[in-house]
Amino acid sequence: MRNRFYGQFDTDRRSGKSSDGDFRTPFQVDRDRVLHTPAFRRLQNKTQVFWSGEYDFYRTRLTHSLEVAQIGRSICHWLRSQGGPMEDDFFVDPDLVEAACLSHDLGHPPFGHAGERTLNHLTSGWGGFEGNAQTLRLLTERIFSAKGTGMDPTRAFLDAVLKYKSLWSERKYVDKEVPENHFLYDFQNQWLDWAMAGHDFPAELTPGKARDSFKSIECQIMDWADDTAYSLNDLSDSVRAGFLTIERIERWGEKNGVSCEENAPLGKLISAVRSQSVDPFVGSRIGKYIRGCRLESDVNFLSAESNRYRFRLIIDPEVKAESEIFKKLAFEVVFLSPQLKQLEHKGSHLLRGLWNVLEKRYVRGEPIDGQYFQLLPEDAAAEIGEAKSEWDRARLVCDFLAGMTDGYAARMYKRLFTPDFGSIGDLIG
Secondary structure: OOOOOOOHHHHOEOOOOOOOOOOOOHHHHHHHHHHOOHHHHHHHHOEOOOOOOOOOOOOEHHHHHHHHHHHHHHHHHHHHHOOOOOEOOEOOOHHHHHHHHHHOOOOOOOOHHHHHHHHHHHOHHHOOOOHHHHHHHHHHHHOOHHHOOOOOOEHHHHHHOOOOOOEHHHHHHHHOOOOOOOOEOHHHHHHHHHHOOOOOOOOOOOOOHHHHOOOOHHHHHHHHHHHHHHHHHHHHHHHHOOOOOHHHHHHHHHHHOOOOOOOOHHHHHHHHHHOOOHHHHHHHHHHHHHHOEEEEEOOOOOOOOOHHHOEEEEEOHHHHHHHHHHHHHHHHHHHOOHHHHHHHHHHHHHHHHHHHHHHHHHHOOOOEOOEOOOOOOHHHHHHHHHOOOHHHHHHHHHHHHHOOOHHHHHHHHHHHHOOOOOOOOOOOO
16 A cells, blocks of 8 residues: 655655665665665674673664664554554655664764764864764765765655754854764755755754754654663663662752652652663653654645655653653763763774874875875775875765774774784784
8 A cells, every 4th residue: 555645755866766666665675775784784883872892781873773763663653553644544654764763873983972073073174073964974975885876865764864954064154163063064965955855944944953953754753762762771771880870860860959759750760770670661661752752733845845844743741851851860970970981082092093093194195104004995095095185085084984883993993003912814804
């Protein structure tokens, strides 16, 4: 049965190629292409909260992405089950949402958000670095790059991963400083324009938060699924790792004026910690956060073009408030802890060391200690060598670093800078 929610506008690919004749829908093709890419597999060794490889049961970017995808699909099924604007042949496609959820962290570099901030600082002279912008670069240029088209995503899929719609230079102009995050690279304006079908943003959607709030319904669902996983599943890892204890939760609640009484969110979390039932607690809250979603009609400059912009995702205020409490708790007690900050510093130090030597050798083309050492794999070095400008070379070096796993980055750093590490038999990876 055809899903009337989507039309040709949504399933178009920029190449003009069609999925007709494939037994899968266009959005299933998008999802499957993501699943089979090296970029997706590398997420298994990229930091979510704790460094990947610390212990087998901590979440990585890969397991986080799988959990976000499950939550995203469940939200689609919940919205469809509620009737209203959704019908048997008119519904938000769960395969499309799953593709967006699986892809949302593809562009993140090693060592978590600290790695993202470090690369942004190091590349500030070449248009910066942003995880969401890098995801777009992978999908449109780097995945299957031999074809020169990336993975040729549908318009609806591409738009579903566009959490941010402001360019680096626009943010710099508005903020009066080099932007820290939440931007697209300037050269990606062509893809933003294609996703918006050439429509200009209304004057009220100024670059920054106002414009970034303008998301397709699939992107809104992906964003809430990510928030749900972030605010709940990361709590489970933090308790298991010993970062979130009853004493620390109570102390944080008292300091921030947040109730720890039995029926309050923190009180229920404390009860779960005390009874060693945090995972069941998290599971029940995920269900609550899914059921806290509903759709509301919207009218905007693209709502006549696509049903993807005819609806807003509304989150129950109580659920939203609880999620914000848990996110703030995790951020202030876990993410800002000296233990994690020390690891973040180490990750930043590794990336800076790698950037400094690769930027000198491959971007500026200068010898290192009087010699032109070949430091990169042959295919990466060849592509950089064929680049037409210093700017292009810098972007390719950034691509190489961003694509590294935590382990790959650490091994390469030690091979370059640690005297007693590595041998002639080592592989570059």
